[in-house]
Every structure is written in C-alpha cells, then in structure tokens.
Amino acid sequence: MSEVKVNTLISTEEIEKRVSELGASITEHYRGKDLCVIGVLNGAYVFMADLVRKIDLPITIDFIRAKSYVGKDTTGDPNFLLDTTTDFEGKDVLIVEDILDTGITLSYITRSFLKRNANSVAIAVLLDKPARRRADIKADYRGFEIEDRFVVGYGLDYNEKYRNLPFVAELSMYE
Ligand code: IMP
Numbered sequence: 242m243s244e245v246k247v248n249t250l251i252s253t254e255e256i257e258k259r260v261s262e263l264g265a266s267i268t269e270h271y272r273g274k275d276l277c278v279i280g281v282l283n284g285a286y287v288f289m290a291d292l293v294r295k296i297d298l299p300i301t302i303d304f305i306r307a308k309s310y311v312g313k314d315t316t317g318d319p320n321f322l323l324d325t326t327t328d329f330e331g332k333d334v335l336i337v338e339d340i341l342d343t344g345i346t347l348s349y350i351t352r353s354f355l356k357r358n359a360n361s362v363a364i365a366v367l368l369d370k371p372a373r374r375r376a377d378i379k380a381d382y383r384g385f386e387i388e389d390r391f392v393v394g395y396g397l398d399y400n401e402k403y404r405n406l407p408f409v410a411e412l413s414m415y416e
C-alpha cells in the first residue's frame with residue numbers, strides 16, 4: 242500500500258505574517274470605499290476567513306462557487322453553482338481565491354463581476370503559480386509565488402482532502 246507524506250512548504254507562522262501584510266495593504270487601499278469581499282468556494286474559505294479579520298474597514302462579504310468547467314465558457318453570462326446576493330452598484334469588489342494557476346477560472350469570474358456594475362474588481366490570492374499561466378491575468382494582492390508544484394492545505398485540496406491542514410504542503414507518495 243502506498244503511504245502519503247505531507248511536507249510543509251509554507252508554515253502557519255509565515256502564512257499568518259503574510260496575511261496580516263495583505264490585510265494592511267487592502268485596508269490602506271480601500272479606506273473610504275464600499276468594499277465587498279467575495280470568496281470563491283471551496284478553496285478560498287480558510288484564507289478568506291483569516292484575511293477579512295485583518296481588514297480594518299466596514300466591509301461586506303459574499304461567496305460564489307464556480308463550476309469546474311467554468312473557464313471553457315468564455316463569453317457566457319455569470320453561471321455559478323452558488324452565486325452572490327449582493328447589489329454591487331457603487332461597490333468595490335475584491336475576489337479572494339486560494340491559488341492563481343492557469344488563471345482561466347479567475348479570468349472568467351472577473352469578467353462576470355465587471356458586468357455587475359461594480360466600481361472596480363480586484364483579485365487577492367494566497368498563492369500564485371505564474372509558470373502555469375494561460376489567461377492574461379494578474380493578482381492585485383498575492384501571498385506567495387510558488388513553483389509549478391501541486392500543493393495542499395490552508396483550503397487547498399487533493400481529491401477534496403487536506404483542506405484543513407493549517408499550513409501549505411506538498412504531498413509525496415511512498416510505495
Ligand atoms: P485555474 O487558475 O483556472 O487553472 O484554476 C485554479 C484552481 O485550480 C484553484 O482554485 C484550485 O482549485 C485548483 N488548483 C490549481 N493548482 C492547485 C494546487 O497546486 N493544489 C490544489 N488545487 C490547485
């Protein structure tokens with residue numbers, strides 16, 4: 242039977258420090274604005290929970306859940322498994338996602354929110370894998386740049402497992 246070993250790549254302490262820094266930058270940038278922070282379920286839920294507690298502003302929050310094939314539908318209207326209930330008129334939107342990989346999902350999501358009359362749409366990700374990018378998209382706020390490796394923990398999964406690890410890790414399989 243193969244055994245799975247978890248190797249820490251980014252520690253709980255490193256994440257905590259970086260999330261505080263991101264929260265401070267976001268607070269600075271959105272002061273005096275009407276900010277709505279949107280979490281992309283499921284992967285963003287841990288990062289989102291920590292990040293919003295480091296934003297010292299009277300924000301609102303909402304969530305979406307994207308379909309896994311969402312990126313292939315490049316021209317269609319917003320089509321999410323779970324959608325927001327917020328009225329975005331006059332609001333500034335910050336989309337929070339676990340990782341920016343090919344960028345196809347976030348580029349679709351961003352386009353969808355631009356159609357909803359928000360003042361602005363920005364992106365915050367915990368992790369960025371620029372080597373894998375296929376869509377022309379950049380994160381406005383990002384925690385860590387990582388190499389092209391598959392990682393889990395702090396919300397990120399492998400077959401829906403490991404989301405609850407309090408750090409970011411790589412998995413190794415042993416026979
Ligand atoms: P993309 O940027 O459209 O390719 O997709 C991003 C999504 O792929 C993320 O929200 C994750 O769900 C998933 N993903 C990409 N890289 C990883 C990884 O290293 N570990 C876990 N999930 C990943």
Ligand code: MG
Binds near residue numbers: 284
């Ligand atoms: Mg995901």
